[in-house]
Amino acid sequence: MKALTRRAIFCLLLTLCALGGGIARAQSVPAKPEEPEIAALRSTMEQATTEFEGPLQGQSIVRFEEVVSKLESMRRGAALSEPAMTLLIRAYEYRARAYFNLGSIDKASDSLRALIVAKPSHALDAGQLSPKIVDLFKEIKGRMVGYITVQSIPQGASVSLAQEFLSVTDFFPIEVLAGDYSVEVTKRGYRSESKPVTIVAGETASLQFDLVRTAATALIVTEPVGVEVFLNGAAKGVTAGALDPAYAAMAAARGLDPAKASARLELSDLAAGSYKLEFRKPCYEPLHMTLDIPEPQDYDIAPVKLDPSVGSIAIASEPSGGQIFLDAKAAGQAPKTLDNVCSGEHRVEVRHPFGRFVRDVQLRRGEKINIAAVARPTIGFLGALATGPGGERVRDALAVKAQDLLLKSVTSLNVIRIDPETVRRVLESERTTLASLLPPEHADPALIRRVFERLGTETEVQGFLAIRVPEEQLIRRADAYVFAVGSVIPNVFPVVAEDEASFRPLLSALDRRAASKELVSGLVTIDTETHEGPVILRTLPGSPAEKAGFSPGLVIKSIGGVAVPTTAAMERAIASAGAKKTISVTVSGTAEPTTVDLVLEEAERELRPEAEGLVANKTMMDLRQTIEGYPNTEAAAYARLQLGLLSLRLGDFAAAHDAFVRSRNELPEGRHGLNKGTASFYAGVALEALGYAKEALEEYQKAALDESGTLGSRSGPLVKHVAGRRVAALASGR
């Protein structure tokens, strides 16, 4: 019977311990709302305690019984939560006090026993309660509870009683129910030990364990703190804290600064053998070392002192004053040298009001990288997509190759990878896919424009590159599509995954930059078979040539002393005048050959992408950057005109018309060369292509009134002549 009782008590103890574990676990998670059943019992408990404190104390027992009964029932099914357990202990205690006050000592004693089994360490508040019941409680507890204390060498071993965690050695005596138990002591790196123990009520059982070492422990101190430690490639932790003063002298002796050194990091459970240790911390050179463990013991690793690994990045912007961002964090204004920049990969970004410069750099220790941050357009790489399983096999390799080459080779563009999540979100909201926006699919141009404009706004880029890998069996040819934001017709470049050379046309095209300004002399010349040099046909009004007095019929013999047999040679010589903008022109046709210095002017000309090897969409990106970066300027107005012309060439007449109308409103009036009249004329061309003959006629009529506008370049045909004929043609319905 005694054994049975003890077994029952033991089971109860186990249950409670499990309950305690459950409680401990519950503490580590966020508080949950109390279960309705417990809340109801708590309410019952409140009513019961009110009754207990009132005149009808005896009636409260019914409610305490109800609470106890329900909680014990619940406890048999599963461990109680901490609040439920506390409620049960309180219910036991009140029930015992109620019975005690009614003179039912036996029932009071039963309730107290149940309480002690549930919580052997429980004590009644002697200051608040009747000394009699406190004495009764002590008497009962004295008969049920003993004490246990465990010491170990070394300390810090985990002690379990009947397989339940009790404490960590060495600890003061802990109250436990009397009975027979098995005590287990465990510590990492040591052999686990166990001993039987009998707890006798009122007595203290004291146990001593001398633990036997089975594995080694490595103790690591680093300077600085925060070093990540890898053992045979596996992360083992990060050093932290401050060094125990007890080890300061040792650390100092080993070359560490104790004030900067970390607390000791233990790598335990190390079997005998050889290990590779690696220490890493951003901004520091990584350190490698070998750890040999011949026998199980503690090892103080040789001092781990990491050397800083930093370099510097000198950034100049054109023009100066650009805001520098290093890895998306503001870092001042250019020109500026960023010192002590951690080695590794960084994204340097310089933002001007008129554009930005982005470059990913790999900084090595002690290196100084100079960056001339000229604002340039940004192209976003959308990755590669495959049209079938055959394409999917090479898709990823192709995307990696393309991105690598773009980053390595393209200098006139910022190249960034577009976050796939952003792309997915925009495409989903437009209910489309990237594949359906690319040729040969015939997506609605308005949809293409909208998607790329949204993506462009969200990612701050002026254009995109996407690669489509077709479903081909033999040749791994793919198509790379370059889209400027706002354009609906891409430029397409075939590329082959395995053939790096196949990317060259794409890469060189992306790096080509259009120059829409040309140096102008004002000489309009022709070639003939009978003149040894260009013959002056006329001079442009107000031009350097006119001011210099060149007259029709004179023959240009040389420029800068170099013979120019043809107009093309003359134009080349003028174009090569460079920043000086001054040329000396020798002419014949007068009594003596005459040489005159001409100071050239700059003038806008129409871009001719195909003739100049330009990619229309790349050029559009450059132009968009000018438009966005220099709003309300003449440069932006001309960029818009050029943008319209490129759209016109691509057959995107709606975009062309929009650009021409806007540039018409911004371009200068009355200037000889490309001007308002030019934009009006081309707006008419776009309208005519869109089928709006009446509106086109109106634009042509406006253009025909412009006296000084030209087409093509400053020396091109006068808009009024060309537009006048177009007016006549449209009016006659031809």
Added chain:
Amino acid sequence: MLCVWSVFACFVSTAWAQNRTPEEQARQLFEDGRTHLAQGRVKQGIESLETVATSFGSTSYADDALLLIGQHTEQVTRDLKKAAEIYDQVAKKYPQGDAAPGAYFGIGRLALSRATTLAELEDAHEQFRRVVKLYPASRFVASALVASATALRRMGRFDSAIDAARRAALDFGSSEAAPDALYETALCLALAGEPNQALEDFQRIRNRYPESPAASRALAALTALYRLSTSRRFARDPAFSPTMGDVLKDVRAILMTPDRTLWIASDKTKSAVSFDANFKLGASWTAPDPESLSLSGDEVVFAARLGVKTARGASGFSVPSGKPGEVDPLDRITAAVALPSGDLLVADAKKKAVFRFSGTALVGTFPDKQPREVTRLAPSLQGEVWMLRKDNRTVEAFDFSGRPARVIPAKGPGYEFKKPVDIATDNFGNLYVAEEDQGVFLFSWKGAFLMQIGLSDIRRARAVTVEPSGAVLVYDDRAETIVRLK
């Protein structure tokens, strides 16, 4: 063993073909056909394309194949009638196909090449207009605009022609047609009386498309037009002194072709002999009593007293004698020109008439039955034929349908024809009339007298021709040499 491999290959090939869709098979055949044609394997090429057109008629390549056959038939085989039928088939059978604009363009081009009347020119123009209006995104639009400009120019509607050509040059600046578009623009401007704008556009061809065939033509045009419009001066070229032996004796006619081949018809050698730009001897045609040379398109027409010789062959001509069942051979032929339709106009001094022949079959007298003693014929740029009449010493122009266009009377302000011996036209339609003792009189394409040239350099003119660059070559009968006035 070879047999086994052949069977295997055949099996694989068949299996492969069976796995492909008709569209894929048609594409492959179309590409094969195109490659064969490009590499000169005409028979295989046409066979492949015909297979696409007949066996894969419902694929998207059928119309392209037919169009390609049509273009080959027109440009290589030169069977214009059959080509027109093929184009017509494409246009009717596949009006929505991407070859339709090409077919309409082909129909228009054929119509333009044959057009002799205003109505025929309008028809051709309408085909080009259809391409531009109905297929604005087609690759044929630029060429159609240029051809449209040519048709309009020939109709004399220069402003519209300039507009169409300019549009092609501006809107399709990177197309293959762009240099020709600019050339047509400049030519029309010149004809419309705006030589300076024309000069600038000719020069733009050289600046923008220096490698194009049009660039060298533009240089010649620049030289000619600048001389005519600005310097207005012709001077003897002292460096030009051809030594050709007997060929330069008793010369009856000289002719410079666009590729600068110089033909000389000499009674001494009884032949017409050609020389390249370096005076290297080329082709020669023999004929007793050579009379004249003319250029119709690219075709040299050599008229001798008893017949006419072209690259297509030589033939004599007969006309009804007035007695039933009897014909009179023409035995005093003085001049001949070919019309775009292929018909020949042949002038006979004895009959005092110009006859129109289709092959050797008489079509009728040209332009009417009025007697004319025509000694020289020269086609003009604008689709007209100039006639030099000995009987009244006038030069008359008629369009190819026989409608009178203009007349240059024997006498006018600044000139008087006394013994006009030869006529020639240049690339701007200007007319050059060689006078035996007065050098050369130059008239605009409208017939207005412009200037007299070479009076002091030529002792007795007998024949005249004009280089592409506008330099005038005159055979001096007395000096027995050719004088170059540049």
